[in-house]
Each structure stands twice: as C-alpha cells, then as structure tokens.
Amino acid sequence: MTWVAWRQQRTETLITVGILALLAALLLPTGLDMASTYHRNGLAACLGPSASLSCRQAIDDFGARFDSLNSLIAWFTLVPGLIGILLAAPFVLQLEHGTYRLDWTQSITRRRWISGKLGLAIVVGLAASLLFTLLTTWWRTPLVHLEGRMDASVFDSEGTVVFAYTLFGLGLALAAGAVWRRAVPALIVGFTGYFAGRVFVDTWLRQRFIAPVRATWSASGPSPANYRHAWVISEYRSDKVGHPIAPLGACTGSTGAKRIIDPSCIMEKGTGYMHAVYEPASRFWALQGIETAVFGSVALALILFAAVWTNRRAA
Amino acid sequence: MSESIALEADGLGKRYGANWALRDCTLELPAGSVTALVGPNGAGKTTLLQLACGLSSPTAGTVRVLGLSPQEDAHALLPRVGFVAQEHPLHRSFTIRETLKLGRKLNPGWDDAYARERIERLGLPLGKRIAKLSGGQQAQVALTLALAKRPELLLLDEPVASLDPVARREFLNTIMEAVSEDGVTVVLSSHIIADLQRVCDQLVILSGGRAELVGSIDDILASHRLLTGARGDAEEVARVHAVIRESHTGRQTSLLVRANGHVYDSRWELHEIDLEEIVLAYLGYGRSAEPAPVPIEEAASR
Numbered sequence: 286m287t288w289v290a291w292r293q294q295r296t297e298t299l300i301t302v303g304i305l306a307l308l309a310a311l312l313l314p315t316g317l318d319m320a321s322t323y324h325r326n327g328l329a330a331c332l333g334p335s336a337s338l339s340c341r342q343a344i345d346d347f348g349a350r351f352d353s354l355n356s357l358i359a360w361f362t363l364v365p366g367l368i369g370i371l372l373a374a375p376f377v378l379q380l381e382h383g384t385y386r387l388d389w390t391q392s393i394t395r396r397r398w399i400s401g402k403l404g405l406a407i408v409v410g411l412a413a414s415l416l417f418t419l420l421t422t423w424w425r426t427p428l429v430h431l432e433g434r435m436d437a438s439v440f441d442s443e444g445t446v447v448f449a450y451t452l453f454g455l456g457l458a459l460a461a462g463a464v465w466r467r468a469v470p471a472l473i474v475g476f477t478g479y480f481a482g483r484v485f486v487d488t489w490l491r492q493r494f495i496a497p498v499r500a501t502w503s504a505s506g507p508s509p510a511n512y513r514h515a516w517v518i519s520e521y522r523s524d525k526v527g528h529p530i531a532p533l534g535a536c537t538g539s540t541g542a543k544r545i546i547d548p549s550c551i552m553e554k555g556t557g558y559m560h561a562v563y564e565p566a567s568r569f570w571a572l573q574g575i576e577t578a579v580f581g582s583v584a585l586a587l588i589l590f591a592a593v594w595t596n597r598r599a600a
Numbered sequence: 601m602s603e604s605i606a607l608e609a610d611g612l613g614k615r616y617g618a619n620w621a622l623r624d625c626t627l628e629l630p631a632g633s634v635t636a637l638v639g640p641n642g643a644g645k646t647t648l649l650q651l652a653c654g655l656s657s658p659t660a661g662t663v664r665v666l667g668l669s670p671q672e673d674a675h676a677l678l679p680r681v682g683f684v685a686q687e688h689p690l691h692r693s694f695t696i697r698e699t700l701k702l703g704r705k706l707n708p709g710w711d712d713a714y715a716r717e718r719i720e721r722l723g724l725p726l727g728k729r730i731a732k733l734s735g736g737q738q739a740q741v742a743l744t745l746a747l748a749k750r751p752e753l754l755l756l757d758e759p760v761a762s763l764d765p766v767a768r769r770e771f772l773n774t775i776m777e778a779v780s781e782d783g784v785t786v787v788l789s790s791h792i793i794a795d796l797q798r799v800c801d802q803l804v805i806l807s808g809g810r811a812e813l814v815g816s817i818d819d820i821l822a823s824h825r826l827l828t829g830a831r832g833d834a835e836e837v838a839r840v841h842a843v844i845r846e847s848h849t850g851r852q853t854s855l856l857v858r859a860n861g862h863v864y865d866s867r868w869e870l871h872e873i874d875l876e877e878i879v880l881a882y883l884g885y886g887r888s889a890e891p892a893p894v895p896i897e898e899a900a901s902r
Contacts, residue, residue: 286705286706288705289702289705289706290699291701292691292694292698293691296693366611382689383685383687383689384689384690384691386655386683386689386741387685387689387690387691387745388702388706389654389655389679390653390654390655390678390682390683390685390706390708390746391678391702391703391706391749392678392679392706392707392708392749393678393706394674394675394678395674507796
C-alpha cells in the first residue's frame with residue numbers, strides 16, 4: 286500500500302517540495318543578508334535593556350531595512366495549512382473519480398487503504414512543516430533577538446504550532462471531501478475554515494489560554510522585567526489619578542521638516558502611569574503547547590471523522 | 601451452504617434514502633457458470649454487484665460469495681474475487697506498468713507473468729499512460745487487473761456498454777478464455793442481450809430492484825413459448841402455465857408463457873421465441889404485481 290499511496294500522492298508531494306523550494310529561494314539570500322547586517326552592525330551588543338543612542342540608531346536602521354520584508358513573510362504563516370489542504374487532494378480526488386472502487390476491490394481491506402493513504406499524507410505534511418519551521422526560524426533569528434518571538438507574526442511560524450496548523454488544514458479538507466466527495470468544494474471549505482480558525486485563535490482565543498499579566502508602572506520609571514519582548518495585548522497611559530490620556534505622540538508636532546517634541550506637554554502628561562495587559566516572553570512554550578494541542582486535537586478529530594465516514598459509507 | 605454455489609442472495613435488499621435499489625432478491629448462481637444480469641437502468645444490477653464485492657452493505661437480507669460474507673470476511677474473500685466497476689475506472693495518470701505494479705502490490709495472488717503476457721498480446725506498450733488509451737484498451741487493462749489476481753469469481757458491471765462492436769467482441773472473448781482455461785465463475789451485467797447469449801449460460805432478470813427470473817438460459821429458452829390462437833379466453837392456459845405477456849390483435853390472441861410441462865392444447869399454435877423477446881416480456885411484465893421470482897428449474901423439469 287505504501288507504494289500505491291505514494292504514487293497516488295506524488296504530484297501533491299512534488300508541489301509541496303516546490304513550495305518549500307520557492308520559500309527557500311526567497312528566505313536563504315535575504316536571511317543571509319539579514320544575518321550579516323546584524324553582525325556587521327554589531328547589533329548583538331545592543332540587546333541589553335539600556336541601549337546606547339548609537340545602538341538605538343542601529344536597531345532603527347535594521348528595522349527600517351527589514352521590517353517590510355518581515356511583515357511580508359508573516360503571511361507565510363498560511364503556507365502550512367495550504368500544504369495540509371493540498372495533501373488532502375489525492376484522497377478526495379479518488380472519492381470524486383470513483384477510483385477508490387478499483388483500490389477497494391483489490392485484496393487489501395478498506396481500513397488498510399484508508400490508513401495507508403491518510404498516514405502518508407500526515408507524514409509528508411509533518412515533514413513539510415518541519416522544513417518550514419526550520420527555515421523561517423533560522424531566517425528570523427536576528428529579528429527575534431531584537432524583538433522577541435511573542436508577536437503573532439513570529440509565534441505563528443515557529444515552534445510546534447506549525448505542525449498542528451498543517452494537520453488542521455489537512456483534516457478540514459479531508460472531512461469536507463469525505464462528506465462531499467468533490468475536490469474543489471473540499472479545498473474551498475478547507476481553506477475558508479482554516480483561515481477562520483486561525484484568525485479566531487490569533488485574535489481572540491490565544492490571549493485566553495493563560496490569563497495575561499496586568500501591570501502598572503510609573504511612566505517615567507523602567508517597565509517590569511518580564512515586559513521585554515512580551516506579547517502586548519493592550520497598553521495605555523494614564524495621568525496620576527488613572528484617567529487615560531493621549532499617548533506621547535500627542536506631544537509631537539512638526540515645524541517644517543523637523544519633528545519637535547513639546548517639553549511642557551511632556552512635563553504635564555509624562556508623569557503618569559503605564560498600564561499594560563501582556564503575555565511575558567517566558568510563556569512562549571506554554572502558549573505554543575496549548576495552541577498545538579488545540580489545533581492538533583481538532584485536526585485529529587477531523588481526520589478520524591474522515592476515515593470513519595469513508596469506511597462506513599456505502600459505495 | 602455448499603461450495604458449488606458461487607453467489608447466494610437471500611432476501612437481499614439495499615435502500616438508498618427512501619428508494620430500494622434492490623429488494624427481496626433471492627438467487628443462487630452455481631460455481632463455474634457465466635451469469636448475465638439484465639435489466640433496465642436503475643434495476644439494481646450495479647447494486648447487486650457492489651453488494652457482492654463488498655463495496656456496499658445490505659440493508660436487508662444476506663449475500664454470500666464463495667461461502668463468505670463480502671462485508672465481514674473481506675480480508676479472506678477479496679483475493680478470490682475480481683471486480684471491474686462500471687466505466688472501468690483506472691488511475692488515469694498511471695502508466696500501464698504502474699497499473700500492473702498496483703495490482704502486484706495490492707494482491708497476494710498476483711500473477712505478473714500472466715498480466716504482462718496479456719498486455720503484450722493486446723499490443724499495448726507498458727509505458728503508455730492510461731489516459732492515452734482508448735475506451736476498449738482501458739477496459740482490457742481493467743480486465744487484466746481483475747484477472748491477474750487469479751480470482752475464482754469475476755464480477756463485471758456493464759463491461760461492454762461503452763465499447764464499440766470490435767472491442768466488445770474482443771472483451772467477451774477474453775472472458776470466455778478465462779472461463780474455459782481457469783474455470784472462473786463470471787457474473788456480468790449488461791443491457792445488450794445479443795452479446796450475452798454467446799457468452800452466458802445463466803440469466804438473472806432484474807427489474808425495479810427485484811429479480812424477475814433466475815435460471816439457466818437453456819431452460820429459459822426451452823420453457824418459454826409463444827402461443828397464438830383465436831381471440832379468446834386465456835384463463836385455461838393460465839391455470840397450468842405462467843402467462844408472462846398477453847396481447848390481442850384483431851381476432852388473434854398471443855400469449856407468452858412459461859410452460860409448466862408441455863402445452864397440449866390444440867387450440868393454440870406454439871412458437872419458439874428468442875431470449876431477447878423473453879427478456880423484454882419480463883421487463884414489461886415487471887411493472888405488474890408479480891411477487892417473488894419462481895425458480896425456472898421447477899418449470900423446466902419435465
């Protein structure tokens with residue numbers, strides 16, 4: 286069955302390899318460039334909490350150069366799910382074309398056929414996820430040093446969540462395909478469901494996995510130690526009695542080409558408090574673990590459903 | 601149950617939603633026979649074959665193939681049954697070589713030498729893609745796949761429907777070869793009756809999900825007669841023989857009967873009729889309310 290499953294999934298596997306190769310073609314040169322800029326500009330020395338002015342300048346320059354690329358590459362977080370959906374295609378296409386009847390009337394049982402095909406899709410999906418994570422994690426190393434990896438743009442393509450995203454896409458498309466027996470609707474349902482699920486978790490559910498830290502500190506003093514590189518869910522500034530006030534930006538005006546900051550405004554508003562709700566960077570792996578379990582168990586349930594449904598349902 | 605019965609259905613029924621695709625089907629097909637399953641589209645032919653190869657499960661009754669249940673004993677039964685589905689679906693992106701490799705990988709009893717020899721005899725290059733083959737060639741490859749697993753029972757669903765007359769003849773010849781060389785039992789569905797008579801020795805007529813007639817073609821031909829006579833009452837005939845179709849033209853009445861022994865009544869003139877006409881009579885007849893099929897052996901044993 287292994288050969289048969291492989292042969293039936295060959296095209297999709299090659300497309301997956303192609304996607305990863307394209308990704309590597311984009312990430313390898315830019316990643317090397319970023320890493321060498323990081324070292325050349327001595328940014329490693331600027332990582333402490335109290336950076337010198339030249340350090341800040343260097344960090345700003347670095348950000349200006351790579352931030353747009355970084356936000357572009359944040360979109361690649363959709364890639365694992367797309368690969369998962371793609372890998373569901375061989376299974377669904379066989380249901381659509383009726384060629385499963387050919388396979389089912391050879392000498393192997395339906396159960397073995399289903400587990401062989403789904404098993405291979407899962408293995409290839411996980412292998413692709415591994416390569417994807419390794420590639421993006423390597424690429425982002427300098428940025429992570431500077432900005433941490435709690436922000437969704439980084440969190441979503443590192444660690445273990447990527448594997449669960451891939452299986453989630455695969456499971457959605459398989460379940461829709463098992464019921465519908467049409468590849469195109471299954472892929473559309475798979476993609477829509479994947480996108481909706483990811484947005485839901487990113488914007489609503491993730492911050493509820495572990496109750497975030499709520500902290501208040503003097504605006505003129507240092508921020509708490511665990512605030513550094515944290516995922517900031519909300520943040521505002523208040524005056525001394527706790528009324529929210531406009532951020533510091535309100536004190537910024539401009540005359541001609543020069544940006545100026547009004548000192549009296551700072552004097553008036555600057556001495557208040559900072560209030561923030563955030564997940565400290567130390568919770569990275571805990572949050573990764575929970576999110577992996579959430580997507581992973583939904584994915585597993587969907588894949589099992591597709592298997593059982595296909596096995597039970599009449600030809 | 602005895603080993604000499606290849607396929608046995610008892611009260612077999614299959615319902616899809618509110619519709620019975622097959623209902624109350626009871627029949628026995630002897631091992632070594634070549635059975636034609638005839639009936640209009642939607643009569644239940646495909647359903648019966650899919651139940652027999654385990655692709656679907658019965659809603660009512662039982663089906664046993666080579667003494668085993670296709671649903672519960674799939675592991676033991678599948679290597680012994682070859683199946684070619686309607687439109688003979690193959691993996692279109694596979695080459696012929698890969699198609700044979702699939703057969704080898706998925707069947708423990710695979711006879712690779714036989715498969716290659718057959719493909720060679722068909723003059724098909726192994727490297728050619730299935731999608732590039734003609735319908736007749738695809739049917740032959742599908743048949744090769746089914747035969748090279750060396751089945752005891754071969755189930756073919758409308759195997760010749762999409763083939764031109766030449767391809768159809770070649771296909772049926774292959775089946776006859778397999779029957780004479782290996783003693784394979786064959787059940788094939790079709791609505792082209794002329795072809796079947798050349799190949800088959802058993803006939804099952806399905807209509808509206810029910811088996812209307814089950815028996816050997818020789819017995820069916822021997823027992824069915826067309827009676828013509830002066831227009832009148834057919835009641836007397838019907839008392840002894842089963843009247844399948846009754847028609848009246850002007851002063852004449854003609855009756856198609858399944859004779860219970862000889863027809864001695866001198867008022868009627870006896871005519872032999874061909875299989876096609878018998879089948880058509882049953883299919884027209886299938887719409888009236890005749891309950892379970894009567895085994896033809898009873899009517900034919902004189």
